[in-house]
Amino acid sequence: MTYDFCIIGGGIVGLATAIGLLQRRPGASLLLLEKEDSLARHQTGHNSGVIHAGIYYAPGSLKADLCKRGAQATQAFCAAHGIPFEVCGKLLVASSALELQRMEALLERATINGLEVNRVDAGELREREPNIVGLGGLFVASTGIVDYRQVCRAMASVIERAGGEVRLEVQVDAIREEGDRVVIRSGEQSWTARQLVACAGLQSDRLARLAGVTVEHQIIPFRGEYYRLPASKNEIVRHLIYPVPDPDLPFLGIHLTRMIDGSVTVGPNAVLGFSREGYGKFSTNLADMAEYARFPGFWKTIGANLKSGVVEMKNSLFKAGYLQQCRKYCPSLQLDDLQPMEAGIRAQAVLRDGSLVHDFLFLETPRMLHVCNAPSPAATSAIPIGEMIAQRLLKSV
Template sequence: MYDHCIIGGGIVGLAVAMALQEKTPGASIIVLEKESELGWHQTGHNSGVIHAGIYYAPGSLKAKLCRDGAEATKLFCAENRIPFENCGKLLVATNDAETLRMEALEERAQQNGIDYTRLTKGQLRADEPYIAGLGALLVRSTGIVDYSIVCRAMAQKIEAGGGEIRRGVAVRAIHEQEKSVRIESGSGSVEAKRLIACAGLQSDRIARMAGLKINHRIVPFRGEYYALPASKATVTQRLIYPIPDPDLPFLGIHLTRTIEGGMTVGPNAVLGFAREGYAKGSFAIADVASMAAFSGFWKMARANWRSAISEFANSASRGRYLTECQKYCPSLTIDDLQSPRAGIRAQAVMDDGSLVHDFLFKQTERMLHVCNAPSPAATSAIPIGRMIVERLLEGEAINASPAPEQARA
């Protein structure tokens, strides 16, 4: 009998385990991860950005957790000698419509308490000679890190504190009982007083396996990106992001420096046909059938079909993809788009077709399920873990009530 069992060895699950050790010294904790490596899916395939939180709706849970998480992530890295860098981010306006949206984003930055500088066209060119635009917002506190290294350091801390981490354990059944939860897998069963599920791409299936009635499903979106050649790795000293379109659910293609010294461009946001299929053309019958049987998927598709067609076109054509990049970095060429890769985002979609843009939790007497942990979940993982544990120990229901205007990730 364990005190706490956590399903999912991504950065959120590991952060929960660390928070439990902080709040309940001596408690027995076990983490179950179905893959042979920790942080294999969303954590290990993300962009490595430590976000400042400029985009998110003032007053939303996402905005607060992002600000707190950026500070906590940098502190954890410093304490554990993990390389990170505050390289800063430029949000670049390339036309008049984006300039107007940039002014609205500037107001949001002020409301969120984000330190920023507005650059004119001339100042932008002086700061980044290879970046074109009519102006930009510079957020200096945005950073970069390798979250896989962060996960390994978290795991070491958990195990050093007496916690147990089992890899290669796929959960087959969950039974909530009066005084405990029994979790069954191919390698045996585990019993714990409380269960916290941080299952990412499989979170809806784990919730239903546990007997929860949910009105959402996870829909996978592929984020396809390219690595730039070494000759273009210094094309910018900062991260370069477009001004987001509030009518679209994703941020758009951007330039991202990596902590290893490389540079990537992307990602787009294409509907995925396999939750864990990273190769182009991946197709899983069970995942497609799950989407097709969910009415919310078709409602979402009808509401976003124009965006979907555009993203599929960019995925099919490197030329179209390049055109998006050249809006703010005209020196890029088709030959610069090398080594295509992809990550997969677990997007919760409600049965009315709406996309969940903030955190979504479901809780019972002895279980708490993290049903949606959108970007910037990696940045926010440490305070997310602490918040979950505080509510769990207090026996309160978690309510991620977003601000009236849904934040976009």
Template sequence: MGNSSGGTDFCVVGGGIVGVATAHRILERHPGASLVLVEKAAALATHQTGHNSGVIHSGIYYPPDSLKATLCRRGAQWTKDFAAAHDIPFDVCGKLLVATDAAEYERMLALHERSVANGVDVELIDAAELTRREPHVTGVGALFVPSTGIVDYTRITTAMAEEIRAAGGRIVLGAEIDAITETDDAVTASGPSGSWTARTLVVCAGLQADRMAALAGLRTDFRIVPFRGEYYQLPPERAELVRTLIYPIPDPNLPFLGVHLSPTIDGQLTVGPNAVLGLAREGYRKGSIDARDAREVLGFPGVHRVARAHLRTGARELRNSLFKRGYLAECRRYCPELTVADLRPREAGIRAQAVLRDGTLVHDFMIERTPRSIHVLNAPSPAATSAMPIAEYLVGQL
């Protein structure tokens, strides 16, 4: 496959795990093709990929006919296989979703039915069995998902990048894209650092997905809204408080999974994340504000509709962000022995959430295309787990 229009065969914009997996899969599918991956940061995996809980999700939560459910199940196995083949540590520690009251118990039973429909192996356990397995956790019942694991997704991304380079692909860092021009036979992505012309463009821009879509002339009826996910880290002497991932039963009306206890692959134990509206797409410090980001978020009608629809939830999340004791109360519902002193600072993450103009939170992956480009417009959790199946899906559309 040769170059055309003086450019390359494929250009991928975005150096998170989805973009890198896509470039990796393209070169597997088209050996010998010319490819360049362009990332505006100085390193790969610097945003959502490098700021999450490191969970290998099972696919238990998602509607059976959704892209999320299908791609997550396949991605979980791919992640484990890839990690094993590249000597990247991972641990299939399992996950307990804990119901703490009668209302959550009913939601847990509905989640059990969904997991069965999704073909995910789960075990329904009672309060006594929960305490036997996790003496520091309390609840009226729980779902145990044995296939859930933990890994370092930055290491997965780095290993794929090495194979991209070995296959002849180029990776350009520190290169922001501010223009996309498409003709009948080529598409050009350009910015202050250079210009890249290719027969096919794939954009996996995460927190900048809506802006990249607008540059390509795609839909503008949505906005990427940044939600800060704030984490704490428990002190080293508490790192073995639990053996499995401990999650609350999620609210089906919200796209967030709630504050959970997460052992990490490097031996730490984290608590989080919450979900607070952010005013800076890439500002990880508390109180970060970017004037353009804030203006676009606060001026978008869909955000106002989301705020009105989830006023109580939003107020609670903001309170818990401002006051550590409120955050602690969320954790103590299922782990009552935690104290304020246990919650030590850890860098936040920022989730890119697509919101439609009518206030709809987009729960599933959202992908659109032009004749010569394909854009991932929404890739929320479990995108890291699902990265390679997402990549396969994208490459199948090229």
């Protein structure tokens, strides 16, 4: 049998792409392959569970549009499939005069993007969040929380009801484009498809090279380390609490996040990972490290971000430094409040000149589309991202 479509990757972008294709081509045959024994095992299942509103993105940009539409689509999908979610709102808290200036720029962006955002002064901040301190803040009402693993399981059910197949524990080890089809192999198994989409996240550059595509970037893993607060602190905040981000850094900073299960987490930081898929504190994969050490863009990135990288690494090794970042806006937290929690790993695409890829990065052939970078927040934006990828793939036929 030759499938109409094959998707590699069982994270939320791969699943949303499969749904997008089946919606545009009802009755098409589709096969989704995932190497793990369950869906959403990597980036999707290790994020903070936030449904972002889109306050950070430049007005009129694709990111801003996808995030806003994605938040609405995610909430609608959850409502339709009985998945618990909550629109609890987010407070961006300014702890310095510089952050107050940055806050004003964010407010201007949000207004242009049509988001409901309100400025709050220090007094109102205390009223809203008695355990949080700051010079002021921005309240983003439309930010929500959800368990994206539940979303992925529901998406898989949608795919299967539409006639698609989802197969787990399939490690693809060969991809070959042959005229009007693509051959995909895993050990002794093989499949053929008229078109292939690879949404492989942390392994996206490797899958592209495996398929014979020229790759000029590399995925560098960055660990995002979280802590969970004790159950006695589950009521410490009413909303999500974020610092005002530094626009020169690609990460949002350590924040307090209410989770849909009622717990509260702190994080993530951003430190270089020594393994693409090793989530333990000192997980190391020498092959992964050797691969990025040979890549010239890695050293240029490290050099350009050395100061912040050293601070992040120090705070990773010494919990007191991590706590200090949290206590800027939540001074009641104590060292014992930071309880262990599994880290996440972000697949950061880096170019040979050392620049970080912040936009979409697609590599295409006549029969394949490799999603090598889907910018944050990809989980929030996944449904419209999947529609966009499906539309792009079908236009190429």
